Amino acid sequence: MKALYTLGFALLAAILVVVPLTSGNEYELRLFMLFLIYGVIAVGLNVLVGLTGLVSLGQAGLFALGAYTGAILAIRFNLDLVLASIGAAVVAGLFGAALAYPSVRVRGVYLAVVTIAFGLIVENVAIEWQSLTGGTTGLSGIPGPNLFGYPLSGYAFYAVLAVTLFLATLAAHNLKHSGYGRAMLAVAQSETAARSLGIGATGIRTLAFAVAAMTAGIAGSFYAFLNAYISPDIFTFSDSVRFLLMVILGGAASTFGPVVGAFILTYLPEVLQRFAEWQKFAYGALLLAVMFGLPGGILGTLGQLYARLRPGPRGVEPGQGMPAAELLASRKPAGLETHGLTVRFGGLTALSAASVRVAPGEIHALIGPNGAGKSTFVNTISGFYRPSKGGVHLDGTDLAGIKVHGIARLGLARTFQNTELFGQMTVLENVMVGGFAHHGYGLPGAILRTPRFRREEAACRAAATGLLDFVGLSAVANEQARFLPFGHQRRLEIARALATRPRLLLLDEPAAGLTTQEIDELEVMIRKIAGLGVSVLLIEHHVDLIMAVADTVTVLDYGQVIASDRPETVQADPRVIEAYFGGPSAILNEEAA
Ligand SMILES: Nc1ncnc2c1ncn2[C@@H]1O[C@H](COP(=O)(O)OP(=O)(O)OP(=O)(O)O)[C@@H](O)[C@H]1O
Incomplete structure (x- = not known):
């Protein structure tokens, strides 16, 4: 796969070098330069759409912000292409980051509506703020592209655009194949799991919005220099749709997909001109046909096909890795204490003044009948729920007010009752x-x-x-x-x-749905984890497993701690027997048998 990417970048570089040598006239070159500008937008937008899974239909607004900023900086302050474009990137990036804020509350189609509204507002401001933007007449007299005061010829400007697209594609590719790219994909697939692994989801989304906005801003500034004239009707909602289509058609999340999408959607209207009044119909029909046949986009589907035809090795050599004991050697197990932890959901008290102490290095089981408050306990100490009263300390650190990812970074890791993998x-x-x-x-x-x-x-x-x-x-x-x-x-x-x-691992019903043999293997694994110096808090229904591995068992009933002691002692506690079986006649041993 790596060789394929190298080939792809070599091919892109070759095309970018050859095109100006072969283009017959200025019009052809200009059209290709437009493609380069749209390519930059699409590559940046792919970080947001393909990696982070968020849809923006306001990209034309950011493109416009970049174009107006670049044009104004060039006309009024005489800045050159690079400085004006940096200014455009900063302004658009700031607006993009601000646009990420609503994503804290709204997602999916609602977020798409927020971005549409943003695009409309920018368009309207461009029309109404006449003193700055020239209103509907727009801004003309944008100086030709220049660097440090020296004018750039058509080919030199082309070179700037080509290098920018090449570097933007390379940067997005490198970003995708880094911890940041993995974090973006993780946030898109399970935000809950991503946060529990120490990833600040809002920060990652803001980063993705800012990247997509900055590239749109730079592209906008380049556009202003290329066109020498800009007006509000150049940046409409249908342009935002077109930018999104470029990403989806080419293949969201793929390295070269957005470039291919931008190329097709820049040239397609030209090619379809021969259909005269049927041009729009043909455009739509072609898009429909491609998306129906290639649901992952052109390069996305080709990539899947390649992976199927030439599958790599299924596994890795176990010996190549760093032994787990070495990885976890430098930390100490953490203790956990809750004091009078109370959690209410409206009128329902799910946890009532629960005080639990997990000693450093021990395997501590938390049990209780259905609805006793175990999951609420886990979700509260890991930061997903805020307690109504009481507090949690991890090795003496008060966790009040610390977000989920912050708690994870302090050394508390968890698994989920319903597995939350990045599928x-x-x-x-x-x-x-x-x-x-x-x-x-x-x-x-x-x-x-x-x-x-x-x-x-x-x-x-x-x-x-x-x-x-x-x-x-x-x-x-x-x-x-x-x-x-x-x-x-x-x-x-x-x-x-x-x-x-982690210094403390929370296992939320890890035996649920496992076979007897798998539960036996789990038992061995839990011991091995504790042996690595990780405290374990085990939430379980499976009594055999608890009795076999736990050093201490805490029992919750109706949100209250009714016992906390060694397993044998808890097993014989009349209150525990009462909670589980509603009477003193049965003992936990029987269930275990
Ligand atoms: N987010 C929530 N909103 C409202 N009520 C909730 C919420 N989460 C839990 N509850 C209620 O709080 C009580 C305790 O539920 P919880 O899921 O913590 O129990 P549990 O011991 O984990 O049960 P189980 O073993 O069935 O998973 C239940 O009555 C449940 O309906």
Whole structure:
């Protein structure tokens, strides 16, 4: 696959060099330059749509912001192409980041509506703010493209655009194949799981919006210089739709898809001109036909086909990884204490003054009948729910007010009652997402592939490989997670949680849905995890497993702690027997038998 990408970039470079040599006239060259500008927008938008899974239908608004900023900076302040475009990127990037804010509350179609509204507002402001934008007449007299005061010839400007598209495609490719790209894909597939692995979902979404906005801003500024004239009717809602179509048609999330999409949608109207009044009909029909035949977009579908025809190895060599014990060696197990933890949902008290103490290094089981408040307890200590009263301390640190990803970064990792895997990522990638909080290379490091980035990525891969060996999944490392059998999915979730290098691991009903043999294997694994120096809080219904592994058992009933002691003592506690069986006649032992 790597060789294929190298070939793709070589081909793109060759096309960009050859086109100006072969183009017959200025009109042809100008059209190709328009494609380069649209390509830059599409490549940036792909980060938002393809990686982060968010739809923006306001990209023309950001394109316009970039165009007006670039034009105004050039006309009024005499800035050259580069400085004006940097200004355009900053202005559009700031608006893009602000546009990410609504995504905290609204997603999907609602977010798309917010972006449409944004595009309409920009269009309207461009019309009404006459003193700045020239209103409906627009801005003319934009100076020709120049660098440091020297005018750029048509070919020199072409070179700037071609290099920009090439570098934007390369940067987006590098971003995708870094911890940031994995985090974006993770947030798109399961935000809940991503947050529990230390990924700030809002930050990642803001980054994606800002990247898409900045590229649109730069493209807008280039457009203003190319056209020498801009007016509001150049940046309409239908342009936003076209930009989105470029990404989807070419193949969202693929490296070259948006470039191919931009090319097709720049040239298609030209080609279809011969159909005269049927031009729009032909345009729509062709798009429909392509999307129906190639639902993953052109390059997306070709990529899937290639993977099917030439499948790589299914697994990885277990010996290649870093042993789990080495990965987790530098931390100490953490203790956890809750004081009078109370959680109310309206009139219902799900947890009532629950005080639990998990000692560092122990395996602590939390049990209770259905509806006793176990999941509420787990969701509260991991930051998903806010307590109505009381508090949680992780090794003495008060967790009040700390967000889910912040708590994860303090060393608390968790699995989920209903597994929350990143289904469209491979098993190995799932575990690598768990290493996100330990990357120190930063965004520039990821885009430039610095030596530090290469070193840390290799270490992350080695850690993930070692953890897959630890949970026995090396043989399926390159499979997509959604194709794993249920038992393997549970193990993968544990490996992924361990990749955060936790000090306390919360296992939420890990035996649910497992076969007897798988439960026996789970028992061994829980002991091994504790042996690595990780405290374990185990929420379970399966009494055999609890009695076999737990050092301490806490029992919840109607949201209250009714017992907390060694397993044998709890087993004989009359209150526990009463809670479970409604009378003193039965004992937990019987269920275990
Ligand atoms: N988000 C919520 N909104 C409203 N009520 C909730 C919510 N989550 C839990 N509850 C209620 O709180 C009580 C405790 O539920 P919880 O899921 O914590 O119990 P549990 O011990 O985990 O049960 P189970 O073993 O069935 O998973 C239940 O009455 C449940 O209906």
